[in-house]
Amino acid sequence: MQLQLLKTHILNYDLTNIDWQHYTRKVEVLHDYLHRDNHNTTGWMHSPLEDQSELFGRIHEVATEIKLKADILIVVGIGGSYLGARAVQNALTPHFIERKSGIEVVYVGQNMSGAYVQGLIDYIKDKRVYVNVISKSGGTMEPALAFRVFRQYMEDKYGVEATNRIIVTTDAETGLLREIASNSGYRQFEIPSNVGGRYSVLTPVGLLPLAVAGIDIDTLMNGAKSAATEFSASHLENNEAYRYAVLRHALHTQGYKVELLASFEPALKRFHEWWMQLFGESEGKQAKGLFPTSANFSTDLHSIGQFIQEGSPILFETLLHFKEISVDYKVPFDERDEDGLNYLAGRTFNEINAVSKEGTALAHSEGGVPVIQLELDKLDEYHLGYLIFFFMKACAMSALLLEVNPFDQPGVEAYKKKIMELLKQEKVKK
The missing domain is CATH 3.40.50.10490 (Glucose-6-phosphate isomerase like protein; domain 1)
Known part of the structure; x- marks a missing residue:
């Protein structure tokens, strides 16, 4: 091709x-x-050519579990933590139905709309739920707020079973979300340290939600492998x-x-x-x-x-x-x-x-x-x-x-910093 x-x-x-x-x-x-081999940002160029059978086996195992025990997977993420998965899911899912052959996968944490959050809570109230929170650091405000809400929701709904129904995809070694996952005993998938968010759709960031949605991730990666060879x-x-x-x-x-x-x-x-x-x-x-x-x-x-x-x-x-x-x-x-x-x-x-x-x-x-x-x-x-x-x-x-x-994306940090400053000022005023 x-x-x-x-x-x-x-x-x-x-x-x-x-x-x-x-x-x-x-x-x-x-x-x-x-x-050059000394880059720490180009892992996405080589991963399609590597043997990832162990990782894919684990993704398929967890995806199968979710499809058996849930009606819906909530993916918490923003930017590269959700755009790629949602893009592939929408491209390959028939119109007017929520899924291809898996279960319904929906996204939250990509905005700070209270109406969106409340609407999702109302929508899932009678459904069996798993949550996959995706963030390299865990400190980005939109997904962090959403995870706070849906972590509490899962604990209220499932009690101790919530631990098994919350899956974390985050940095392999550091970060707030990594610490939360380890302290709470959540299962974890790793975002490779040498892959940035917008280049991460072909890692567990995108592959787990897509496998749950019924997308053939093995064939998806085979296509990427062909491109990696050709280019x-x-x-x-x-x-x-x-x-x-x-x-x-x-x-x-x-x-x-x-x-x-x-x-x-x-x-x-x-x-x-x-x-x-x-x-x-x-x-x-x-x-x-x-x-x-x-x-x-x-x-x-x-x-x-x-x-x-x-x-x-x-x-x-x-x-x-x-x-x-x-x-x-x-x-x-x-x-x-x-x-x-x-x-x-x-x-x-x-x-x-x-x-x-x-x-x-x-x-x-x-x-x-x-x-x-x-x-x-x-x-x-x-x-x-x-x-x-x-x-x-x-x-x-x-x-x-x-x-x-x-x-890198240095400009993104500028608005995050300004929002945080304004929110803290509002708290002081109150």
Whole structure:
């Protein structure tokens, strides 16, 4: 399987504008830097290639237990601790049902809405529950508050049995949550110390919730393994992840400020959110970086399509498309033909959607918007695992081309600190 990011898929952009020789040399240097063994932030690059049978066996064992003893798994987390799992779960779960073949998995701790928390408590009152709290440190306010609530809920509902129904995914050695888990006797999965949150979906952070939800995590990881092998090449011509990174960088240097990730499948909406965090936190430093945003077509063509077509020339578009979606529906024939659509009778919605994608790409490119098209064969576990690794490898290279650290997020600490200061001031006033 090849991810197709080819010259024929780059619309409305003169590739001769790019100094490929310069980028080839630079990418090889940055590739060598990225692959040095002394990094403590790139474990995600190597883990798909390692023997993880023991870890996967334990994940499957716990997931099976949860599916037998619970109706719902509550995942407590924010940012990279929930976005990846929710993205894959939503992409592969049939519409209008809560799960694929496992039990229902829901998320909390990604906001501080009292209405959301109360609504979830009301929703689970007659259900059998497990909780998986995910945090490397345990000190992030949103999930810490949610865990306080649902830890108490589980203890009130289950008594001593709550200890077995609360599972902690946290740092292997340090942190507040690690200490809480050890003191309380909760079972623990480790977040590798050399993997940051937004790169962690292919670790127990994402794999346990996904296994509970009925996602085939072995196939997901096989897709990532294929990508890790394919994108290990240092030469730009042989590495499509690096080619995508260079295209983004070249567009950015020529004045484009925004990258719009778009797709024509509503199931990918949460995947867009994972992508936005990945690139936003990795690149947005030192007054640098593209602003990552997303749209779900054709829905959003009826809201921001006008701006994309004829608005300020600040953005380029990355159009993500899967050629095969497992479920489809045919347009029926109607003898009345009052809507004049019988010419589409017998064609499927997915076929029409694919044509809409091509028409939209052509219209946007003719309107002056560069369009990068990423196309994969099928929306399934294997191809999603492949795509996740593709984006992570491309993101790391993109940030290095900007000369920023792909793996830290110093700006995030600024708002956390300010919120804490204000909350403590309010307590003093009272």
